[in-house]
Amino acid sequence: MSTIKSFDELKNLVTELKPILDMRENHNRNNLSKREILVCGGTGCTSADSLQIIENLRSEIKSAGLENEVEVHLTGCFGFCAKGPIAKVFPDNVFYVQVTPDDAKEIVTEHLVNHKVVERLLFEEPSLGHKKVEKHDDMSFYKKQSRVALRNCGHINPEDVNEYIGCDGYVALGKCISELSPEEVISEIKASGLRGRGGAGFPTGVKWESSAQTPPGQKYVVCNADEGDPGAFMDRSILEGDPHSVLEAMAVCGYAIGADTGYIYIRAEYPLAIERLKIAISQAENAGVLGKNILGTDFNFNIELKYGAGAFVCGEGTALINSIEGKRGEPRMKTFSSSKRGLWDVPTCLNNVETFANIPAIINKGASWFTEYGTEDSPGTKVFALGGKINNVGLVEVPMGTTLREIVYEIGGGIPEGRSFKAVQTGGPSGGCISSKNLDTPIDFKSLGAIGSMMGSGGMLVLDDSDCMVNICKFFLEFTVEESCGKCTPCRIGNKRLLEMLQKITDGKGTLKDLDDLRELATTIKSTSLCGLGKCAPNPVLSTLNNFYDEYLAHVVDKKCPSGKCQSLLSFVITDACKGCTKCSKICPAGCITGNVKEKHTIDTTKCLKCGACLDSCKFKAIIKQ
Incomplete structure (x- = not known):
């Protein structure tokens, strides 16, 4: 697209593009020149062949002679990952789940040609007696959700800046640099009560104000996209499904604090998010909403990507800054805030992806709109x-x-x-x-x-109820011990000692004194560690001791694991259901199962490795764990 040279020109473009997106949202068949199918292009769905689904749909649409009537678009994560890949047909608003490439022909033939919904691809709503549901609005999964940070994910093509602009994209930036002073921008963010979504919950407006109040000179805006928590994919989904919202928010922040450069520190393990960020940055620069003389003004703002190497500790702000500077990824002493002395020792405003994703909506709709969501202490x-x-x-x-x-x-x-x-x-x-x-x-x-x-x-x-809380706690400690940078003694040594005690308890060798020592050491680590990783690492220990103390007692007093997950505390027993088929004795690697053919076998527990091979092989279910 051509360069947008003014805020007025941007607003005219929004007016031109917005109806197309509104029709998609409002399901208005009469005003929609073409029908559309949106297919999830997030990491989860692409790994399940959603890109092939798109190709097959386009091929079948062409074969049916509908290429001038139906378009297929890639989009971001719909959120219902358990039921992916997902395809949504507009303006019908029909939500298909667990779609495969082979389903493309039936969707085109039945839905688009014969105007019949493909019933077998609809979600079965458990709360309605597994009734088939066509529209996502009727699913319990979506009913209580309110999308602000995820407002565009699953709704627009993340690789097309025009679709973002059609959803009021870059209007917040244009409004800020054309109509608001930096102080007014910060005042609006403060009034919204937005708190950091990366974990600490620090007031965003206060952080921006702190950087803005430093003397004029070089300053930086940094986006923390180093999402290292196992099982977490919030930031990744936003960057894959709506990358422009983060770019726009960073530019707004740059204008507010007086910075002209931003860095997105992103995990190298997020290749799809990186690819879409590169596309978005290039498109934004070409459109004139990023780079030099944004929207024809004298405001300049450039964004670069920096890749993390997988260190969990680099999610901590000062460790992240060290990593960008090319230093070892470990935290700094908090003698001063990054807002005053951060990246390369100059004022730096650092927020995470989700925090930034809220900014354009707050500027466009106002702080009072944002505070309608949430609580007084935690708006949004x-x-x-x-x-x-x-x-x-x-x-x-x-x-x-x-x-x-x-x-x-x-x-x-x-x-x-x-x-x-x-x-x-x-x-x-x-x-x-x-x-x-x-x-x-x-x-x-x-x-x-x-x-x-x-x-x-x-x-x-x-x-x-099948999970052992002591074992779960040990799992989390294994992760934090592995990810500790080793800079401070409480985290480097203390968490290892915690893990050793938990291993002792799950091995059946723990004592009541170990439980007291566990609590005391966890409390000490929490209060003396250098950074957030060390201070929070004992949380699983302390919370499970407080809420599931009976399970710890079972492990150290009864020498039993109530959930049957701690192998060292288990015994394998052959019951009277044994038919004497000898399969278990043949498969046992320790040779500890004996017995005659067609007679009940026995296990020598002193030799048993507790590998479970016998349990898995017994077709009569005659072997149990105790």
Whole structure:
């Protein structure tokens, strides 16, 4: 597209493009010149052949002679990842799930040619007795969601800047540099109450103001896209589905604080997000909304990508800054804030992807609109990566103040296989494990902190009654020990000692004194570590000790794992259901199973390796774990 030379020209372009996107949103068949099929192009769906689905749909549409009537577009993540790949037909608003490349012919033939919905590809809503549902608005997964940061994901083509502009894209930037002073921009962000969505929850407007109040000179804007929590994909989905929202927000921040350069520090393990960011930056520069003399003004702002090498600690702000500078990725002493002395020792404003994604909407719709969502302490919405033992795995965005119960049982659809809920772990590996007694806790910064957990960047892992909380705690400690940069002693040595104690307990060698030592050491690490990784690493230990102490007692007193997950505390027993087929004795690597043909066999527990090979091989289910 040609360069946009003024804010007025941008607004005219929005007026021209907006109706096309509005028709898609409002499902207006009469005014839509072409029907459209949007297919999810996020990492999860592309790994399940969604790009081939797009090619097959286009081929079948051409074969049916509909190429002038129907268009197929790639889009960002719809959020319902458990049911991907997803294809949505406009203006019919029909939502197809678990689509395969082979389904393209039927969608074209039945839906587009014969005007019949393909029933077998519709979602079955459990809350409606597994009734087939055509529209996503009628699904419990979406009903309680409010999309602000994810507003364009699944709605526009992330590789087409025109589609972003058609959704008021870059209007916030144009408004700021043409109509508002930097002070007015910061005032609006402060009034919104937006807090950092990367984990710490620091007020965004206050951070911007701190950088802006430094003397004029070189300053930087940095976007933290180093999303390292296992199972977290909030930032990745935004960058893959709506990269321009982050670019626009960074430019707004640059104008507000007096910076002309921005860096996006992104994980090298996010190749699709990187590719789409490169496309978006190039398109934005060509359109004149990024680079030199933005929208014909004297405001300049350039953005560069910097790749992380997979270190979890580089999600911490000062470690990230060190990494951009080419130094070892480890945190700095907090003798001064990055807002005053950050990247290359100059004022630096650093926010994460989701925080930035909220900015254009706040500028366009106003702080008062944003505060209609959420709570007084935590305005707005929050994006969560919902996973684990939950029916509806995916990306959800809910108003702050929504309860954990609503997310688990209404949006998430409850626990699979009829099992019982045991815990939900929020905040990634550094978060806390919340038991059923706190399921009605509203999700906001203050409430989660009060029960020993944290918001974190937005990971939410659901656990059921088959999970051992001691073993889960050990799993998280293994991760944080591996990812510690080693700079400070409490984190480098203390977390290793915590892991050793947990290993001792799951091996059946723990004592009651170990439980006291575990709590004391975890508390010490939390209060003495240098950075957020070390300070939060003991959270799984402390929260499970507080909420699941009975499981720890079972491990150290009874020498039993109630959930049957700790191998060292298990015994394999052959029951009377044994038919004497001898298969288990033949497969046992330790040779500890004996018995005659057609007679019950026995296991010598002193020789048993507890590998489970016999359990897996027994077709009569005669072997059990105790």
